[in-house]
Amino acid sequence: MASRMFIRSKSIAFNTLRTYSSSTKLVDVSINDKTGIATVTMQRPPVNSLNLELLTELNGALQDLGSKKIKGAILTSSLKTIFSAGLDILEMYKPKPERASAFWTSLQDTWLTLYSTPYPTVAAINGHSPAGGCLLSLACEYRIMVNNYTIGLNETKLGIVAPFWFVASMKNVISHRESELALTSGRLYKTDEALKVGLIDETAENKDDALAKAEKFFARFDAVNPIARLLTKQELRGETIKELEDRKQEDLDRFVGFLMLPAVQKGLDVYLQALKKKQ
Numbered sequence: 001m002a003s004r005m006f007i008r009s010k011s012i013a014f015n016t017l018r019t020y021s022s023s024t025k026l027v028d029v030s031i032n033d034k035t036g037i038a039t040v041t042m043q044r045p046p047v048n049s050l051n052l053e054l055l056t057e058l059n060g061a062l063q064d065l066g067s068k069k070i071k072g073a074i075l076t077s078s079l080k081t082i083f084s085a086g087l088d089i090l091e092m093y094k095p096k097p098e099r100a101s102a103f104w105t106s107l108q109d110t111w112l113t114l115y116s117t118p119y120p121t122v123a124a125i126n127g128h129s130p131a132g133g134c135l136l137s138l139a140c141e142y143r144i145m146v147n148n149y150t151i152g153l154n155e156t157k158l159g160i161v162a163p164f165w166f167v168a169s170m171k172n173v174i175s176h177r178e179s180e181l182a183l184t185s186g187r188l189y190k191t192d193e194a195l196k197v198g199l200i201d202e203t204a205e206n207k208d209d210a211l212a213k214a215e216k217f218f219a220r221f222d223a224v225n226p227i228a229r230l231l232t233k234q235e236l237r238g239e240t241i242k243e244l245e246d247r248k249q250e251d252l253d254r255f256v257g258f259l260m261l262p263a264v265q266k267g268l269d270v271y272l273q274a275l276k277k278k279q
């Protein structure tokens with residue numbers, strides 16, 4: 001990507017641990033030379049809502065890492081209290097059909113990339129993570145969440161329906177029963193509740209603690225053959241990936257068609273007004 005800036009800073013004393021860094025406006029990537037761990041940071045204030053541009057940059061960054069020799073990648077946020085507020089509602093509210101198509105395709109592609117990375121992935125969830133934010137976390141292999149935030153697929157609360165691959169992502173992590181209860185009611189779990197049902201794997205005191213715990217997770221693979229690890233991951237995730245690949249166009253058509261329904265637009269309008277009135 002033309003706007004991407006590559007910096008190699010081996011000789012800079014204060015930055016010796018970040019020998020590779022690639023930063024776009026919305027996504028920062030740094031690779032720690034000592035540990036081989038990449039940190040991918042979403043940085044779209046105020047809430048890291050996922051719009052076309054953020055998703056495109058995120059997908060590009062995750063794909064670039066596939067060609068590097070890294071031990072693993074951590075997905076996190078630059079914001080103090082929010083991992084990601086999910087899909088940018090403004091991409092769905094009164095959308096132009098071409099923009100809505102490009103937006104949804106970029107979400108499908110980002111999920112496909114993240115769900116199938118050759119390198120291990122951890123979501124360091126350092127803030128609230130509703131809906132699309134939860135989806136990104138679910139696409140990682142391991143989730144570590146800072147205390148006192150919320151996470152879940154709350155789509156029904158917006159009057160919208162989580163597509164089949166959102167549901168599959170959830171069901172591949174927590175039980176079918178718990179998924180049904182959570183998705184139909186649009187439940188957002190607090191960090192400790194998410195741990196109890198297995199939606200997250202560990203809790204953390206703060207972001208630094210989450211990053212340190214992520215490093216320990218990657219260390220589990222020190223004695224594991226990387227090809228065996230990857231083939232096992234593919235075996236476990238392949239069916240879900242194939243289903244979206246096979247039904248990509250159908251899923252896109254459903255999304256765009258769904259957005260054009262007056263009742264859906266009305267629901268989004270009410271939700272947006274409620275968000276604004278909150279202050």
Ligand SMILES: CC/C=C\C/C=C\C/C=C\C/C=C/C(=O)SCCNC(=O)CCNC(=O)[C@H](O)C(C)(C)COP(=O)(O)OP(=O)(O)OC[C@H]1O[C@@H](n2cnc3c(N)ncnc32)[C@H](O)[C@@H]1OP(=O)(O)O
Nearest residue numbers: 049085086087088089128130131132160161254255258275
């Ligand atoms: C059959 C099926 C076929 C097709 C399916 C069709 C449709 C399904 C499609 C998609 C699934 C959708 C997935 C999603 O991700 S929808 C988004 C869900 N997200 C949320 O519900 C989160 C909403 N936000 C919040 O709860 C809070 O903002 C949050 C807890 C994240 C942060 O709270 P805080 O108090 O720190 O900030 P706020 O003052 O609330 O927000 C600041 C600012 O940001 C705006 N905002 C917040 N979230 C979003 C968002 N997701 N998109 C756009 N804008 C957002 C908020 O309005 C404030 O704006 P302003 O007042 O102008 O400052």
